[in-house]
Amino acid sequence: MSEKKRESVLAGFKAFLMRGNVVDLAVAVVIGAAFTNIVNSVVKGIISPVIGAIGTKNLDVYKSCIKDPCGTGPDGQPTGVEILWGSVLNATLTFLITAAVVYFLMVLPMAKYLAKTEARRKAREGVQETIEVTELEVLKEIRDNLVAQRSGGSGTGATGSRDGF
Template sequence: MLKEFKAFIARGNVLDLAVAVIIGAAFGKIVSSLTDDIIMPIIGKIAGGLDFSGYFLRLGPVPETFKGSPSSYADLKAAGVPLLGYGQFVTVAVQFLIVAFVIFMLVRAVNRTLNRDKVQEAAAPPPPEPADLVLLREIRDELRRRPGA
């Protein structure tokens, strides 16, 4: 079983997948920082507040033992108050759109490169025929032209 596991891990696809997961995790942190630290504060400022992820609607009563801020999404959520956190949803949706756009641009660039290679291959002239093949075709054609053949 250990040999099978080593063979499985040593296959190229598994290593490629591992690298992709690690790079994806790092890329996710970059996108989260871009969204949380740059984009969403700008959107929040336009919308009238700085912390857009804290926008919510309270759907239930606040417990009497609640000691946090009644305007804090994190405090209310920790206390178990039912909330509709639309600001957090918008933040996550923006993060998704950024990741989807970057992946689209990456796939688009790869497809263009692959298509360019295919066009260059198609446009390349066919290689010249070997001299012996040309000579054999000439002999064949001459034999066909002779009467009685």
């Protein structure tokens, strides 16, 4: 590989790494991994015991046999054909609980926060527009007064403005 091509490849790789979306993605992965621990702790420590108080805490034990004899043979190998619907139900409930925790603890509060900050930003822009319009009106008035003074216009008072300034 030539020296020039190697520098080009390295420069391209450096540009790729320095792009904002790569850094944002890396931060999102790290935050996501940390947040996963929080969600799992909430599910394991709070929600699963509540569900366990109603029924069983481990749904993996539920299964159906569609070809007898179901169980474990003398050699330790499973016999028959079992459908492990409890595992599917457990995974589905875990997903739904995790999604609910993420939505109610992260997405909903963040959406409310962003809506409030957007409303504040729009309110500030409205104030700035009012100020800019007011400044523009004042500048137009000053210009009109200066034109009136130069042309010897009347009705502007002793100092050339309607307000006496």
